[in-house]
Amino acid sequence: MYTDLKDQLTAELAQIQEAGTFKHERVISTPQSNRITAGPLGRDGAEVLNFCANNYLGLADHPDLLAAAKQALDERGFGMASVRFICGTQDLHLELEKKVSAFLSTEDTILFSSCFDANGAVFAPLFGPKDAIISDALNHASLIDGIRLSKAVRYRYRNADLEDLRAQLESTRAQNDGAGARRTIIVTDGVFSMDGYLAPLDGICDLADEFGALVLVDDSHAVGFMGATGAGTPEHFGVSDRIDLYTGTFGKALGGASGGYVSGRGEIVALLRQTGRPYLFSNSLAPSIVAATLAALDLVAGSADLRAALFRNAELFRRRMTEEGFELLEGEHAIVPVMFGDAALAGRIADAMLERGVFVTAFSYPVVPRGKARIRVQLSAAHTEEDVEAAVQAFVASRAAVQN
Ligand SMILES: *Cc1c(COP(=O)(O)O)cnc(C)c1O
Numbered sequence: 001m002y003t004d005l006k007d008q009l010t011a012e013l014a015q016i017q018e019a020g021t022f023k024h025e026r027v028i029s030t031p032q033s034n035r036i037t038a039g040p041l042g043r044d045g046a047e048v049l050n051f052c053a054n055n056y057l058g059l060a061d062h063p064d065l066l067a068a069a070k071q072a073l074d075e076r077g078f079g080m081a082s083v084r085f086i087c088g089t090q091d092l093h094l095e096l097e098k099k100v101s102a103f104l105s106t107e108d109t110i111l112f113s114s115c116f117d118a119n120g121a122v123f124a125p126l127f128g129p130k131d132a133i134i135s136d137a138l139n140h141a142s143l144i145d146g147i148r149l150s151k152a153v154r155y156r157y158r159n160a161d162l163e164d165l166r167a168q169l170e171s172t173r174a175q176n177d178g179a180g181a182r183r184t185i186i187v188t189d190g191v192f193s194m195d196g197y198l199a200p201l202d203g204i205c206d207l208a209d210e211f212g213a214l215v216l217v218d219d220s221h222a223v224g225f226m227g228a229t230g231a232g233t234p235e236h237f238g239v240s241d242r243i244d245l246y247t248g249t250f251g252k253a254l255g256g257a258s259g260g261y262v263s264g265r266g267e268i269v270a271l272l273r274q275t276g277r278p279y280l281f282s283n284s285l286a287p288s289i290v291a292a293t294l295a296a297l298d299l300v301a302g303s304a305d306l307r308a309a310l311f312r313n314a315e316l317f318r319r320r321m322t323e324e325g326f327e328l329l330e331g332e333h334a335i336v337p338v339m340f341g342d343a344a345l346a347g348r349i350a351d352a353m354l355e356r357g358v359f360v361t362a363f364s365y366p367v368v369p370r371g372k373a374r375i376r377v378q379l380s381a382a383h384t385e386e387d388v389e390a391a392v393q394a395f396v397a398s399r400a401a402v403q404n
Helices: 002-019 063-076 091-104 115-122 141-148 162-178 201-211 233-237 266-275 287-302 305-323 343-355 385-403
Strands: 026-028 035-040 046-050 108-112 132-136 153-157 184-189 214-218 245-249 260-264 335-341 361-363 373-378
Touching: 046 385, 063 287, 091 108, 091 260, 091 287, 108 115, 108 266, 115 141, 115 214, 115 245, 115 260, 132 141, 132 162, 141 184, 153 162, 162 184, 162 201, 184 201, 201 214, 201 233, 260 266, 287 305, 305 335, 305 385, 335 343, 343 361, 343 373, 343 385
Parallel strands: 132 153, 132 184, 184 214, 214 245
Antiparallel strands: 026 035, 035 046, 108 260, 245 260, 335 373, 361 373
């Protein structure tokens, strides 16, 4: 039985190899940090500067998080061996839900094992065939999948395009024999991860008001560092009180382990506790992760230093790369795309960078549009100014090496 399938899969894998899109994982043998030891599978790693983690605030190996995790291991054990509603809720889970709500200024929060699960949980219980979900074309895969799990009518608007969003909102009026959609929600990433662009949340909220729609923002690439207190892109745009639902991850700026949440309107969160399938049928977050995430939120809420360091590094990198004649996508986010256009060129530059001790990743079609291949650099508060300059110098040297 398996023989035929084995041949088919072997051919499929070979096709991926031939297309040049086969993903090889680098194996890291140190904590995640600005400097890591990493190498190809089966070979010794070398120390490299890391510019491709989502470790925006440098908390992945922060001593406060490690201490909190260790204490939780001692006092609350390793695992819960249960989902939340059976016997998997510790006081720590409730404390983290409260703390996220306070941090985002929302009514309530529900935890998930990941933001992928949060996005998988949030749509199906709220939106059915009479409803409309309007989604940005560049939204994260987990939003796309979560929306698919609902029976709502789906609409898609061009990335960050308010004109097209308006057109989609208008077309929801044809639903239910011209009575219009019963419930309408606009769904967007706060930050688009391939470009570092922010969603135009002020304009989105204006349209939501005009059309009586809800707004959901997945702020995974912003929570903890965008906005004056780190509450994310809605805070950055001054529209926090107009956002009905946030989703987000603890797996990026807030320690980088795992876990996600839906935060926002109290009744919605209450309903998700009763009917959200990844909440009902997947294990509770481990106590050590919950405790360390609480420590991460304390650090973030207690000081603006980490955010300031992150944006200093991002500004420095953008300025120096521009001086050296590289083409960047403009912006303010710590995701800085260095544009090369040609996929093979971007790949060769990334390889040359690694030989020079700087770990970055090239992205090309189909992850980004054809002809828009790039190296996506991600800055961290953990980088020093010297690290940033070393990355710039590696780009300069790699460009020269590849062009010769
Ligand atoms: C990273 C990311 C996720 C996934 O988060 P996990 O907690 O790792 O599942 C979801 N949405 C967006 C926008 C992301 O950037």
